[in-house]
Structure formats: C-alpha cells, structure tokens
Amino acid sequence: MAQTTAVKKAWKTLIWLAVIFAVLIGTIAGGVLWSTATWTPKLALDLEGGTQIILTPKLESGQDVSQEQLDQAVSIIRQRVDASGVSEAEVTTQGAKNVVVSIPGAPDDATLNRIESSAKLDFRAVLLADVASTATTSTPGATPDPSLSTTPTAVPTNGSDLAWVTPALQSEFDNFDCASTDADDAGQAPADQPLVTCDANGIKYLLGPVEIEGADIADASAGMATTQQGASTGQWVVDISFNDAGTQKFADVTTRLFGLTGVQNQFAIVLDGKVITAPTTGGSFTDGRAQISGSFTQDSAQTLADQLKFGALPIGFTTQSSEKISATLGSTQLMSGLIAGAIGLILVIIYSLIQYRLLGAVTIASLVIAAAMTYLLVTLMSWRIDFRLSLAGVAGLIVAIGITADSFIVYFERIRDELREGKALTSSVQSGWKRAIRTITASDAVNFLAAAVLYVLAVGNVRGFAFTLGLTTIVDILVVILFTHPLMTLLAELPFFRDGHKLSGLDPRALGAVYRGRAQFRAPSASVSAAKKGSSSREAAKRQTIAERKAAELAGTTSGSKAVGSASSSTRTDEGKNS
Amino acid sequence: MASFSQFGNDLYSGKRSIDIIGRRRIWYTISAVLVLIALIGPWLRGGYEFGIEFRGGSEFTVSQVATLDQNLASDTVDQAAPGSNPRVSTLGTDSVRVQTDELDQATSTTVQESLAKAYGVPADDVTVSFIGATWGADITTQAIRGLVIFLVLVAIFMAIYFRTWKMAAAALVALLHDLVITAGVYGLTGLEITPAAVIGFLTILGYSLYDTVVVFDKIRENTAHLSDKGTQTFAETVNLAVNQTLVRSINTSVVAALPVASILIIGSFVLGASTLRDISLALLIGIIVGTYSTIFVAAPLYVQFRHGEDKIRKQDARVEADRQRAVKDSVSA
Numbered sequence: 067m068a069q070t071t072a073v074k075k076a077w078k079t080l081i082w083l084a085v086i087f088a089v090l091i092g093t094i095a096g097g098v099l100w101s102t103a104t105w106t107p108k109l110a111l112d113l114e115g116g117t118q119i120i121l122t123p124k125l126e127s128g129q130d131v132s133q134e135q136l137d138q139a140v141s142i143i144r145q146r147v148d149a150s151g152v153s154e155a156e157v158t159t160q161g162a163k164n165v166v167v168s169i170p171g172a173p174d175d176a177t178l179n180r181i182e183s184s185a186k187l188d189f190r191a192v193l194l195a196d197v198a199s200t201a202t203t204s205t206p207g208a209t210p211d212p213s214l215s216t217t218p219t220a221v222p223t224n225g226s227d228l229a230w231v232t233p234a235l236q237s238e239f240d241n242f243d244c245a246s247t248d249a250d251d252a253g254q255a256p257a258d259q260p261l262v263t264c265d266a267n268g269i270k271y272l273l274g275p276v277e278i279e280g281a282d283i284a285d286a287s288a289g290m291a292t293t294q295q296g297a298s299t300g301q302w303v304v305d306i307s308f309n310d311a312g313t314q315k316f317a318d319v320t321t322r323l324f325g326l327t328g329v330q331n332q333f334a335i336v337l338d339g340k341v342i343t344a345p346t347t348g349g350s351f352t353d354g355r356a357q358i359s360g361s362f363t364q365d366s367a368q369t370l371a372d373q374l375k376f377g378a379l380p381i382g383f384t385t386q387s388s389e390k391i392s393a394t395l396g397s398t399q400l401m402s403g404l405i406a407g408a409i410g411l412i413l414v415i416i417y418s419l420i421q422y423r424l425l426g427a428v429t430i431a432s433l434v435i436a437a438a439m440t441y442l443l444v445t446l447m448s449w450r451i452d453f454r455l456s457l458a459g460v461a462g463l464i465v466a467i468g469i470t471a472d473s474f475i476v477y478f479e480r481i482r483d484e485l486r487e488g489k490a491l492t493s494s495v496q497s498g499w500k501r502a503i504r505t506i507t508a509s510d511a512v513n514f515l516a517a518a519v520l521y522v523l524a525v526g527n528v529r530g531f532a533f534t535l536g537l538t539t540i541v542d543i544l545v546v547i548l549f550t551h552p553l554m555t556l557l558a559e560l561p562f563f564r565d566g567h568k569l570s571g572l573d574p575r576a577l578g579a580v581y582r583g584r585a586q587f588r589a590p591s592a593s594v595s596a597a598k599k600g601s602s603s604r605e606a607a608k609r610q611t612i613a614e615r616k617a618a619e620l621a622g623t624t625s626g627s628k629a630v631g632s633a634s635s636s637t638r639t640d641e642g643k644n645s
Numbered sequence: 646m647a648s649f650s651q652f653g654n655d656l657y658s659g660k661r662s663i664d665i666i667g668r669r670r671i672w673y674t675i676s677a678v679l680v681l682i683a684l685i686g687p688w689l690r691g692g693y694e695f696g697i698e699f700r701g702g703s704e705f706t707v708s709q710v711a712t713l714d715q716n717l718a719s720d721t722v723d724q725a726a727p728g729s730n731p732r733v734s735t736l737g738t739d740s741v742r743v744q745t746d747e748l749d750q751a752t753s754t755t756v757q758e759s760l761a762k763a764y765g766v767p768a769d770d771v772t773v774s775f776i777g778a779t780w781g782a783d784i785t786t787q788a789i790r791g792l793v794i795f796l797v798l799v800a801i802f803m804a805i806y807f808r809t810w811k812m813a814a815a816a817l818v819a820l821l822h823d824l825v826i827t828a829g830v831y832g833l834t835g836l837e838i839t840p841a842a843v844i845g846f847l848t849i850l851g852y853s854l855y856d857t858v859v860v861f862d863k864i865r866e867n868t869a870h871l872s873d874k875g876t877q878t879f880a881e882t883v884n885l886a887v888n889q890t891l892v893r894s895i896n897t898s899v900v901a902a903l904p905v906a907s908i909l910i911i912g913s914f915v916l917g918a919s920t921l922r923d924i925s926l927a928l929l930i931g932i933i934v935g936t937y938s939t940i941f942v943a944a945p946l947y948v949q950f951r952h953g954e955d956k957i958r959k960q961d962a963r964v965e966a967d968r969q970r971a972v973k974d975s976v977s978a
Contacts, residue, residue, distance in 0.1 A: 112920075118736060141783040159777030160704065166776065389737040392715070395920060403921050406911040410904025417903065421896055458844040461924045464908060465848050468901020468932070469855060472893075475900065476859060479653075479893045486657055501866070508806055509858040513851050515802060516795050520847075523791035526784045527840045531847055 072496060073559060076552035083435075083548040090442040094449070103449035107441070108170065110154050110456035110530070111393070113400050116170035118391040121182055121383035123163055131163045135380040139165055142376050143181055144525055149372040153452045154530045165383060168391060170454050176365060184338050184382040185373035187280035189316075190261060190273035191225040191323060192332040192344055194239060225274035226322060226330055230260045238262055239272045265341035266361065273334050273341075277319045282312025284354075286374035288367035291359060302362040304371045305355065313354030321350035337370070338382070395457055403457060407464045414467060422478055424562075424570050428553055429474045436470050436545045443537055458527065459534050466538035469513070473546040477502040481554070495558045499551055506546055513539045653892040659885055666884040669945035676822055676942055683825050687832020696839040697730065697746055698780040703753055705743045706736065706772045710764045717763055718743050725759040726752045730837065744776060780840050788843075792850075799854065807865050811950040816857040819943035823853040827931045836923055845924040849931030852901070856894070857939045863890045864944065878961040880948050887944045898936040905929045 097103025108114070121143075123131045136159050143165060147155040155169040167181055222229040231239075244264035257276040264270045284307050291303045308316055323331055324347050334344040335358050343360040362370070411433070418426030440463065447453035455463075480502040484494035517536030520528055557563050563570045655661035665672070687693055707718070715733040718741050722731040729745040729752075736742045741764070748756065753773055761768040796817065803813035827849050831838055867886040868879065877885070905928045912922035951957050 115734065118742075136777075137781065137783075140777070140781055144781075144783065156779040158701070158779040158781070161774040161776075389740070391742070392735040394732050394734050399921060402911050402915055403908065406908040406921070407904055409911070410907040413903040413907065414900050417896075417899055456841075457920050458841040458924060461841070461908065461921065461928070462844065462848055464904045465852070465901065465928055465932075467904050468897065469852065471900045472855075472859070472897040475893055475896045479890070479896075482653070483657060483889070486654060505859055505862040508862055509855045511802065511806075512799055512854050512858050515799055516851050516854070519795040519798060520788070520791045523794065524784070524788045526780065527844060528784065528788045528791070528847065531844045535848070535851055 072492075072555050076555040079548055079552040083544075083552075086544070086548070087439070087442070090439070090446060094442065094446055097446075097449050101449070103445075105445065107444040108448040108452070108454045109393075109400070110454035110459070111156060111168055111170045111391075112395045112456050113393050114170060114454075115391050115393040116168060117172055117388055119167045119169070119173065119178070119181070119388045120160065120386045121165045121167065122386040123165075124382040124384055125163075131381055133162075136163065136165065139379050139381065139383070142379055143167060145376040146180055146372055148525050148529060149376070153454050154456055154527055164386065171452075172390075173388070176369065178385060178388075180369045180373070182383040182385060183373070184379040185280070185370075186338055186378040187283070187374055188257070188276045188336045189278040189319070190276055190334050190336055191319065192271055192329050192334050193226070193228060193231055193260065193274050194272035195329040195332065195344070196239070196270050222274075224322060225277050225319070226326060227274075228330075230274055231272065235260060235262070235272065239270070242270050244268045244270050261336070261339070263336065263339055263341055265344065269341075269344075271334055271341055271344065273336065278308070278312055278315045280374060280378050282308050282315065283374050284309040284312070286371040288362075288364065288371040291357065301359060302364050302367040303360075304358040304362070304367050304374065306358065306374060308354040308356070310354075313352070316354060316356065317350060317352040320347050323347040324350050342370075399457055400460065403460050403464075407460070407467075410464065411467065414471065418471070423568075425478055428550060428557070429471060429478075431553065432474055432545055432550045433467065433471060435549050436541050439541050439545065440466075440538060443541065447533075447537070453533060454530075456527070456530060459530060462531060462534040463538065466534075466542070470538065470542045470545065473502075473506045473510075473542055474550055476505055477546065477550060477554070480505075491564050492558045495554050499554075503547070503551075506543065510539050510543050656888040656891050659888070662884065662888055663891070664884065665887050665940060666880045666945050666948050669941075669949070672941035672945060676938070679829075680822060680825050683829020683832070686829055690832060690835060693832050694835055694837050696837045697732065697744055697776075697778075698840050699778050699838065700747065701775065701777045702747045703745050703756075704774050704776045705745075705756060705760055706740055706774075707743070707760050707764050707766060708740045708770045708772075709766055710739055710741055712764070713739075713741060715741065718760065721759050721763040722756055725756045729756075747775070780843075803858070803861075807861060809951070812861050812865070812947055815943045815947040815950060816854060816861065818946055819857055819938040820850065820853050822938050822942055823849060823931060823934045826934050827927055830927065830930050834926075836926065839920065839923060841920045841924045842927055845927035845931070848928060849935060852932060853935035853938065856897070856935050857943050859897075860887060860890050860894065860939050860944065861947070863887075864947070875960065876964060876967065878964050879951065879957045880961075883944055883948050887940055891940070894936055894940060898932055902929060902932050905932060 094103055094105065098105060123139075125131060140157050140159060144155070144157040147153070147157065147167065147169065153170055155167060157165065157167050160166045169177070173181075239262050242262050242264075245268070257279070259275055261273045262270065263273065286304055286306045289303060289305055290298045291301045292298055319333065323333055331346050332344045333347050334341045336342070343358055345359070358370070414433070415426070415430050418429040420426070422429065444453065444455065448455075477498065480498035481491075481494050482498075484498045485491065489497065514536060517532045517539060520532035521536060524532060652661070656663075705722075713735045715735065718733045719731045722729060722733075722743055722745060726745060726748055729748060732744045734742050743756075743760065745756070757771045757773055758768055761771045800810070800813040800817060803816060804810040807813070824846070827846060830836075831842065836842070864883050864886040867889075868882050875882070905925050908921055909925040909929055912925055
C-alpha cells in the first residue's frame with residue numbers, strides 16, 4: 067500500500083511541476099502579447115551593447131568639481147541604476163569632470179531623470195505662500211531694488227520666525243514668477259537662508275532655512291497611502307524614516323509648527339529646489355516617520371524613494387551626449403560559450419550514462435527540465451526586473467550544471483547505499499530520498515544564503531552574479547523535488563529497474579548487496595574469530611597478522627597519527643569477515 | 646565500468662579504504678606548499694595585473710569615420726602600444742571608441758596619430774581622455790562587506806545545522822585554502838583580473854562550500870551515533886564517511902569540470918585570449934581544488950579539531966581497549 071501512496075504522490079508532484087511550467091510559459095506569453103516581454107533573455111552590455119550617456123556637471127562659473135565629489139556621484143548613480151533591476155550598468159568617470167553611464171538597451175526620459183537629477187531633499191518651514199503664481203507687481207522678473215534691506219530687523223529665533231522675511235526677500239517673493247524660466251534655476255539658496263520657490267501647481271512659497279536634510283533619512287520606500295481604517299486610498303506616496311538625529315529634529319519642528327496657524331503651520335518638502343508637497347502639520351511626530359504625498363505615479367514614487375535612499379548627488383548633472391554603443395565582446399564570444407556549453411553537456415550525458423547506465427537518463431531528463439526552467443525564469447526576469455545575461459552570467463549558468471547534477475548524484479548514491487544494505491528498490495528510493503533531500507537542502511541553503519546576502523548588499527556585477535546563483539539554486543531544489551524524485555518513484559515500479567536489470571544502474575548484484583551485508587562492524591572479538599576462518603588468501607596476505615596488528619597498536623598509542631593509520635587497516639580486517 | 650562501481654561498493658562497505666585522515670600530514674604538507682606558492686609566486690612575478698575595469702585607463706574616440714571596422718582599431722592600437730589590451734566598440738553611427746590600459750603621454754599621442762591615419766580622419770577627430778574604473782572602490786567595498794557578512798552567517802548556519810562550530814571552522818579553512826590557490830593561479834600566470842574573473846572567483850566560493858557541506862553531512866550522519874557500542878574510533882568513522890562519499894565527489898567534480906573544461910579549451914584554442922578563457926581557468930582550478938580540499942583538508946582538520954574532546958578521547962580509548970582485549974581473547978582461544 068505504501069508504494070501506491072508513493073506513486074500517487076509522485077503523479078501529483080509531477081502535475082505540480084507541469085502547473086509551474088504552464089504558469090511560467092503563460093506569464094511570458096501574456097507578456098509577449100500584451101506587454102514588452104520577449105521569448106529570449108535580454109543580453110547585457112558586454113554581449114549586446116547599449117547606450118553610453120555622458121553626464122556633465124551643472125556648474126556655475128568659477129565652481130569646480132573635485133575628484134571626491136565625482137567618485138561619490140558615481141557611487142550614488144550606480145546604486146540608483148541598480149535599484150531599478152539587475153541590468154549591470156557600467157558607471158565611471160571620464161576626464162576630470164564627466165560621469166559616463168553605459169546601460170544596456172535605450173533609456174527613456176524617466177531613466178535619464180533617475181540617473182542625473184541630484185535629488186537633494188530639504189525640509190523647510192513655510193513662511194509665506196501665495197496662490198497667485200505670477201508676479202504681484204507690474205514688472206515680472208524685475209530685479210529687486212538693491213536699496214531694500216537684506217538683514218533681518220531682529221535675529222530670527224527659529225525656522226518659522228517671520229523675522230526672516232526682510233524687505234528685500236519680500237520684494238523677491240512678490241516679484242517671483244513660477245512660469246518664468248528663471249524659476250527653473252531657483253531653489254539655490256544656501257541651507258541656512260530662506261528660499262523662494264514654487265511647487266508643480268504654481269503656488270509660490272517663501273520658506274525658512276533648512277530644518278532637516280535628506281542625509282538624515284535612513285530609509286525610503288514607495289507605497290500606497292492608507293486611511294486611518296487601513297484601507298488603501300489608491301494614492302502613491304513615499305514613506306520615509308529618519309535616523310536618530312533626523313527623528314529628533316523632525317519631532318522638534320512638528321511640535322513647533324503644530325502650535326502655529328495659517329501657512330506657518332505648513333511644512334514644505336523641497337526636492338532639488340522645488341516644493342513637492344507642503345502638508346499642514348496635524349500634530350508632533352516623534353516616531354521618526356514621515357510620508358511624502360504629491361502627484362505621484364507608481365514609477366515616480368519608486369524613483370524618488372530610490373533617490374532618497376541612496377542620497378543626493380553632490381552636484382547636479384545634465385546629459386552631454388547619449389549614443390548607441392556596440393558590444394565590447396561581440397557575438398563570437400557568446401556563440402563559442404554556448405557551443406562549449408553544449409559540448410560540455412554532451413560530455414556530461416556520456417559520463418552519466420557510463421556511470422549510472424539508464425539511471426543516467428534520469429540525470430539527463432532532470433538537467434533538461436532544469437535548463438528549461440532556468441531559461442524561462444531568466445526570460446521572465448529579463449522582462450520583469452530587467453535582468454540581463456552577461457558572459458560571466460552565462461559561465462555561471464554552465465557551472466550550475468555541475469551543482470544541479472550533483473543533487474541527482476547525491477540522490478542516486480544514497481539509493482545505491484540503501485540497495486547495498488539489502489533493501490528492495492522501492493523502499494530504497496524512499497529511504498534514500500529522505501537522507502538525500504536533507505543533504506541537498508543543507509548545501510543549497512548555503513548557496514542561497516550567499517546569493518541573498520550578496521544580492522542585498524553588493525552592487526554592479528556582483529549583484530548580477532548573486533542573482534544568477536540564487537536562481538539556479540532555486541531551480542536545482544525545485545527540479546530535484548518536483549521531477550527527479552517522483553520520476554525515480556515511478557521508475558522503481560517498472561520491472562526493468564525493480565528487478566535490477568544490468569543496464570538499469572541499480573543492479574543489486576553489481577552493488578554487492580548479495581555478497582556483503584551492511585557496512586557494519588561487529589565487536590572485535592567476533593570479527594577476529596570470523597577473520598580467522600579466513601577468506602581469500604590474497605586478502606589475508608594484504609592484511610596484517612593479529613600479532614603484527616597488536617604490535618602496531620601498542621606502538622601506535624605513543625603517536626596519534628599512527629594509531630589512526632593502523633586503525634583503518636583494522637577496519638579492513640573487520641569487514642573481511644562478511645565475505 | 647564495472648570496476649568503478651565495484652570500487653564504490655568496496656568504499657561503501659569499508660572493504661577498501663583509503664586512509665585519508667591518517668595520512669593528513671601528507672595532505673597538509675601538499676596544501677601548505679600550494680598555498681605558499683600561491684602567495685609568494687605572484688609577489689615574485691610582480692603582483693597581480695588588474696584590468697582597465699579596476700584601474701581606469703585611456704579612451705580614444707575616433708569620430709566621423711567612414712568605416713566602423715572594429716578590428717582595424719584593435720590592430721592599430723596593438724601595434725602602436727603593444728600589450729595595452731584594447732577594448733573596441735562603435736559609438737552611434739560614425740564613431741569608434743577604444744579603451745586601453747593607462748598610457749603615458751607619448752604613447753597616447755602615438756596611438757592618437759595612428760588611429761587618425763588608420764581611419765583616414767584628421768588627428769583632431771580623435772579625442773583622448775582618461776576614464777576612471779568601472780569597477781570602482783565602492784563595488785569592491787560593498788562586495789567585501791557582503792562576503793564578510795555571508796561568511797559570518799554561513800558559519801552560524803553550519804554551526805547550528807551540524808551542531809558543532811568545529812565543522813564550520815574546518816569548512817571555512819578549506820574555503821580560504823581554495824580561494825588563495827585560485828587567486829594564486831591568476832598571479833602566477835599573469836592573467837588580467839577582470840570583473841569576469843572576480844565573478845568566477847565568487848562562483849568557486851559557492852562551489853567549495855557546497856561541496857564541503859555535502860561531504861560533512863555524511864560525516865554528521867555517520868558520527869551522530871558515537872555510542873558505547875561503536876567499534877570505530879572517531880577518526881575511523883570520519884574516514885569511512887569520506888570514503889563512502891568518494892564516488893559522489895569524483896562523479897560530481899567530473900560532471901562540474903567537463904563543461905568548464907570544454908569552455909576553457911574552446912576559449913583558448915578557438916578564440917585566443919578571451920573573457921571566457923579567463924573565467925573558465927579560474928573555475929576549473931577552483932572546482933578541482935575545491936573537491937580536493939573538502940576531502941583532504943576539511944575532513945582531517947575536523948577530526949583534529951575534535952580530537953581533544955573528552956567524549957571523543959574516551960570513545961577512542963574504549964575502542965582501542967576493546968580491540969586489545971579481542972586480540973588477547975583470540976590468542977588465548
């Protein structure tokens with residue numbers, strides 16, 4: 067009865083495998099029909115080429131960019147590019163001031179914006195706000211009268227103090243036109259000075275000095291806003307959490323603003339000099355969490371969250387040139403890699419057939435299933451998270467053949483071990499599986515751990531590697547559980563395998579099950595008497611005589627390594643008794 | 646191949662036993678020599694050679710070209726500045742970009758002029774600039790931080806799974822051994838260290854640990870029941886476990902090495918110097934060394950780490966005593 071349960075379970079498992087394949091193929095097919103998916107994986111920069119974007123810093127005259135700033139910019143840009151997927155972009159510096167970003171494929175405006183915008187985030191208290199977006203005086207854009215005082219009449223006590231508003235500032239605010247091109251360059255005020263700027267809806271603001279900086283943000287993520295009942299409002303927001311210093315500052319500011327009325331109760335969140343949102347303060351927030359709402363889409367919320375998480379660029383950049391770039395390695399390398407992989411696979415097939423006879427066919431079938439699943443997953447991930455195969459990735463997949471095949475080898479060897487102990491095939495398959503799966507899970511867990519840690523922490527090529535490793539590890543464990551084991555369970559029922567045909571690879575006679583029992587070592591007294599009965603003379607000659615062994619053991623007590631050496635020869639002796 | 650399966654049977658039953666644990670001094674010596682060569686060799690040769698991705702280099706952009714022939718550029722640069730490892734790609738529809746190792750002012754001018762001549766453009770149309778490393782210090786720092794955290798986590802994982810930190814320690818020593826030797830191959834042969842090579846290196850890290858866990862799991866199984874009735878010393882039990890998994894180790898390493906070896910051969914003979922060759926060489930050496938170190942370094946080290954434990958010492962002493970008695974009994978019988 068146990069077998070029939072096992073067989074039923076095996077069929078059920080195989081159906082699950084078919085379901086997984088159907089879902090994978092269905093998803094990709096859907097993606098191809100209705101979205102941008104393709105039936106082949108996308109290739110990385112080294113194999114396919116892409117776009118080379120040269121970014122040049124926005125510098126005011128006389129301003130210079132230091133190597134340190136450039137390196138910092140490269141690091142931040144790299145993280146931003148990586149955050150959108152695993153496309154393995156190349157980011158570097160060129161000359162003394164440019165940053166070169168090479169990304170596979172052709173970038174759209176959103177990608178460019180994600181890369182080049184500085185993303186400097188400031189929190190400032192609102193001093194004045196005006197819905198009238200145009201200048202209130204008759205001469206829009208006129209330079210403020212230089213005679214107006216620029217020094218406050220009283221020293222401002224905090225960021226909300228209206229003493230910040232000097233006559234000069236008031237005039238600048240009045241004359242400010244959100245629609246003018248000048249407004250695009252606004253938002254450059256020093257952090258400790260007030261700022262005149264606008265938001266996307268054309269409301270202009272006079273803001274106090276910076277209260278909290280983007281650097282005080284510990285983490286940021288995009289999500290849906292929820293009502294107090296927990297229901298989603300369908301509006302995209304960016305949730306941020308502050309570090310300790312930021313939490314303290316945020317609590318201080320919100321407490322202060324909560325006590326004020328009018329526009330002074332508002333708190334402006336300024337990104338690259340533009341107000342994204344200026345919410346009213348409904349209480350003092352001491353938990354260090356804040357939410358930025360605005361007119362976000364899912365993409366723009368995600369972009370902002372990524373930008374905030376990795377920090378602001380020390381300088382803003384503009385695109386100097388964006389050109390198509392060809393592959394550095396070219397198609398011959400990929401072709402040779404694939405041909406080499408195919409030859410390697412054929413060698414693996416031949417070796418498996420020699421080693422495991424027809425059981426080798428199970429290895430081959432499992433490898434084919436694993437290859438198909440890997441291909442589908444890579445294709446799917448190419449579409450979903452822009453995963454791209456580089457030459458190193460292809461090599462990684464080829465090495466994965468070894469690790470995947472190892473799971474089958476471990477399993478087969480366990481089944482053989484059970485057969486050697488004299489069990490029937492059907493029960494050997496089940497008990498061998500129980501031991502094998504433990505080993506397979508433990509060793510795959512190590513690989514998966516490596517993949518997960520490196521994926522989360524590393525950037526660039528290392529991240530791409532981690533992704534490939536994680537993917538193949540998951541495929542390995544899925545295939546061995548969902549395919550190899552059920553297949554073995556079913557095959558074990560076939561007379562060809564059950565009766566241990568010579569070519570089945572599971573012939574108990576070839577495995578010595580009949581001649582020798584389990585690898586059990588009886589008590590030495592029994593073993594010696596058994597040994598005395600003598601087996602073949604050749605065997606006996608190879609072994610030490612009892613007297614010799616005794617002498618060796620006595621001598622061995624003085625030296626550890628020697629004792630081990632002689633002990634293993636006694637193992638041989640112990641075993642001899644069974645033949 | 647009947648002989649090979651017979652070999653497997655014999656190893657399993659213990660009829661044939663390769664004394665791996667007992668001869669550990671030999672293996673330690675071999676490993677120590679290899680590690681020394683791997684450490685000192687590259688130093689004598691003049692250190693590791695890092696590729697342009699790590700050190701930055703010179704970039705030449707030839708614009709307004711009539712032909713986008715990439716070979717023309719690499720041949721020209723190879724002649725003007727031998728050994729500068731040019732990487733050529735085309736930019737847009739009428740430019741060719743060549744990146745090389747960093748060149749001095751004079752060589753750089755020579756390359757600029759030769760490129761202009763080769764493509765038939767005025768020298769002004771060939772711009773020269775210095776490019777920074779694409780594999781910057783930030784990638785290295787993050788990768789190393791990731792690795793250290795991974796190693797700590799994997800050590801904790803192994804210590805919990807195997808219920809002894811000594812297995813974790815032995816596995817990590819073997820891992821270090823593999824990495825040093827694989828890295829040494831690069832230093833000794835003067836192969837350029839490229840990002841692809843580093844990826845190959847990381848793959849080996851995964852493979853080496855994986856292989857050790859598989860064999861250690863068998864050791865764990867065999868040594869789990871060290872009891873009063875056992876007739877084997879601890880070292881013998883471990884030795885038997887290693888022998889029992891020897892067929893697996895051989896089969897797995899052959900299966901893993903076959904595709905890599907075919908990449909290496911095709912990469913070297915068909916393509917000449919290539920990224921494929923660079924990765925596969927590291928991988929092949931790593932697979933061989935990784936399999937070797939599990940059997941000949943990790944397992945003996947584990948025995949040695951536990952040798953001093955009271956429980957193990959008592960068990961071993963009792964087994965030895967039993968054997969002495971058995972010998973006496975049989976002599977008197």
